[in-house]
Amino acid sequence: MSSQTFGPKFNRRSLVKGAAALGAFQVASPFLIQARGEAPLRIGMVDPLTGVYAAPAGNEVMGAKLAVEHINAKGGILGRQVELLVEDSANDVGTGVQKARKLIERDQVSFMIGDVNSAIAAAIAQVTNEKKILHIVSGGHTDSITGKDCKWNVFRVCNTTRMEANSVCGVLFKKYGKKWHFITPDYAFGHTLFDACTADLKKLGGTVTGNELTPLGTTDFSAYLIKARAANPDVMILLVQGSDMINCLKQIVQFGLNKQIHVAGTQQELESLAGLPPEARIGTWMFEWYWKQPGVAGVDKFVADIRKVNNGHVPTARHWFGYTSAMSFALVANQQKTLDAVKLSGALENFELPDDVKLQPNKVYYRKGDHQLMTSAFVGEAQSTGKDDPEDLYKVDEVVAGDKTAPPVDETGCTIKWPT
């Protein structure tokens, strides 16, 4: 490196001037930071906008966007306007982690939401924990997130798989019989859901006739269905989700199996029912939230608001997940008048959601001890066509409160370690 190369443009004097300018900048920086105080506060969101979970992820983002609109209309968070930065995890753990890091390190987000995929949600939780960012898992259900891998900064809006199983297994046992055959997706979510269901079934005195572990993204379920029928169960329990649920239910109905064996499951979503032809909208399930709740405060307004931005379609549980996640940050930060993650996490423990956010009849709060939202299960039946509305595809029989479906904290395996 010869000095001649730089000589004409860059001499010692300019170096000194540069250093002085840099020093001045350091001294002046508090003013700059103060000026930046007026800049919008950022919420980061990582969700699989492409891939098999694109539909639920898109709806979660839409819900979060609506929340940000509502927050800003009411004056923002601590007087600052709020901005939502959305990144696509592409349903891939590595990509999700990279996007979460980018949001925290480069975009300086204050809060984090995500992901639909349990594995990505758990991986992002590691990052937010390391960076001390308050994080709400919107739609990943596997137990460990608020169980053995729980963290001081991580909260969850959607149910755990155990809550889902507990909400509906008793009803299925009473209604349909004690021999159950499972169709289970072969990954973390499916396995924990299967464990939860079989634990309940055992307590009730029932038996498992078999469990068909199907790869995620299975298109043809006929081989599993042949085996399931040969086992002669009372109920066929579908634990698959998304496009797998659609393919499986469609084939069950085409084979006429629903006329021989009861078909049911735990988690069902409006996205799946809407993707099915009317004759395949069958079964007893639990919804995590439903848009038709006559007389419950705030629901009609929320439905109307989402319809405006969703081509006239009603909100699904996913919209509500996104909405509730973003609203929780605003509610707790404005109450505590701070952005400090540790203080806010502490304040969120046993924090009860107000009517216009919880949008359901029972008490809804983030439980102290495992940070799981005690949200209700909407147990009911799928219906082929809606009476008053073409999207009313589910009949709710019972709304079970979250603290009735969730196991006690000491059974979750969660021990929260706070930073010293």
Added chain:
Amino acid sequence: MTQLLLFNVTNGLIIGAFYVLMALGLSLILNLSNVINFAHGGFLVIGGYIAYAITPYVGFWGALVVAPPLTAILGLITERVLIRPLYGRDPLYSLLLTFGLAFMIEDGTRFIFGPQGKPVTVPPFLSQPLSNDFFFITGYRLFMVGTVMIAVALLFLLLRYTRLGVRIRAGALDLETVAALGINVQMLRSLNFAVGIFLAGLSGVLAAGQLGLEPTMGTGLLMPSFIAIIVGGIGSLPGTLFGGLLIGVASGLTAVFYPAASEAVMYVLMAVVLLVRPRGLFGEEGMLT
């Protein structure tokens, strides 16, 4: 147990028939143009969505007739505009192009129709099982197998007895000589590509009747088709036919004993074939070199 095995063999043949339809289209394009068409699943999705969009106006049968040729026209345009400029280059270029195209088609359908699955209803008399015992043989699945058989028969007749077919087969063996004989090779490739995409479109309509119609639907169906070609032998259409049926049955039988491996077994089969007989079961040595 025997009954269960028998059921699964039959069922595997039905599933295999569907893979055959996809794989034959892929194989046609690969043999003549040396293009590994990763966008084939995308064209399947396009076929399905066209059927979904026009069913309210022309019914399921109308859609079955109209959607595949419409998909083929899109294929023709794609070939003319995007793929033709790459023929002179390494096959890697067209592979990368179609790989990217597959993403574009997936995102495009998501943009137009939304990420949520769409319901396609088939005529009620088709969605009945034949009997209580053979519940897995529904009218629709029989109809699907029938359609595949007719399509395959027509394809083989086309290749065997028509001038176009003879040229396609000759071109697959030695394109330079075919060109030297004064045959318009560009036109030949375009028509061949269109026939391949027609089969993808037809698969799309058939799949939409049985599966959930989603932008990502093609991805899951594409891999078995590639495996069918490799197992059957690159360059051999009867091989592709056999390969498709074989992996269908293998997958069905595995589901009886160890369901979690019913997908993996296809890959195991492929690995074994590649180790023992690298050219594939029906493949001729030296194809595609």
